[in-house]
Amino acid sequence: MTISRSTFYKAPNEETRRIREKQRDFLRAEIEDVLVEWPSYGYRRVTRELRRNGVVVNYKRVARIMREEALTPRRIRRYITTTDSGMDILSTRTSLATSFRRVRTSCGWRT
Numbered sequence: 001m002t003i004s005r006s007t008f009y010k011a012p013n014e015e016t017r018r019i020r021e022k023q024r025d026f027l028r029a030e031i032e033d034v035l036v037e038w039p040s041y042g043y044r045r046v047t048r049e050l051r052r053n054g055v056v057v058n059y060k061r062v063a064r065i066m067r068e069e070a071l072t073p074r075r076i077r078r079y080i081t082t083t084d085s086g087m088d089i090l091s092t093r094t095s096l097a098t099s100f101r102r103v104r105t106s107c108g109w110r111t
Contacts, residue, residue: 028065030055039074 012020034041034049041049043063050057066072 042073
């Protein structure tokens with residue numbers, strides 16, 4: 001033989017390639033079905049949902065297919081309050097000042 005043994009056994013034949021493409025198409029369709037129902041799911045939740053539906057699949061394969069096919073989750077942003085405009089500033093200052101006591105005048109604050 002003119003090729004190495006590892007190359008001979010590693011090279012997939014046409015039948016194996018077709019089977020893998022069918023499996024990939026099936027898995028992609030299943031991922032799309034999950035994302036239609038749950039558009040904000042990432043690869044971890046999609047993998048968990050596929051396993052609940054009886055599809056045995058690794059999370060790395062799901063992540064790769066979602067990345068290659070651009071099946072990114074829709075981000076749901078929630079409104080986050082960053083300030084409290086109704087807060088009483090004076091009461092905060094007085095409560096802060098009462099929780100500290102001064103040891104000496106040349107010294108800083110201590111609790």
